[in-house]
Amino acid sequence: MPTIRFLTSGTDVDFPDGEDVNLLRVALRNKCGVPFKCATGLCGTDRVRIVDGAEHLSPPKRRERELLGDLLDEGVRLACQTYVSGPVSLYWDPDQKSIDEDSRAGKRLLAEWLDAEDGQ
Template identity: 50%
Template sequence: MPSIHFLTSGKTIEVQPDANLLRTSIRYEGSVPFKCGGGLCGTCRVRIVDGQENLSKVMKKELDRLGNESIDQGYRLACQTFIAGDVTIAWDVADLERRNKIAQRRIANSTQ
């Protein structure tokens, strides 16, 4: 079974193949930050430290939120990413407050 190592929170979890990264984090307290869970806000942005080849293809929502440069640097949206093999991820805790403010604006704008 594939495993996800949440480097920032120090947790490692074994998962079924094709498990969603954010849902797994929520279910097993991996601590990936999130607001919407649907690719709108970008709060669940994580950096793939190891195992990029074991992830689903990049989704359009990820391209829209992150851009090619961030994706090329190894960033993904956990809510849009599925696991096919072992992966290690991390996220920037210091940047979280800024991303939360941006997320709140994006969510508010999407409901208007």
């Protein structure tokens, strides 16, 4: 089973071999602490830096390329736009501010993401 290592929170999450999983959805389901706000690739709140395993990530989507630009070359990705197919290690700035998950908008967005399937 491949493992996603969330270095900032010290959490490791295994997922079934042969599956592509959304990085943000895995983080939310396993309470890994990745910050998020819009979860659509527009705000950039869920920026993560890939330490190892970049070859196991989906190619950057248009929104990621537009928002991150040269940061992509430095290993920065948006968790909401990134699918993982093998072992990956990543971290994020612990000072990044997330949506208030107890707010009405936070609860709605969280429910939407947790209820959805992973498929691309």
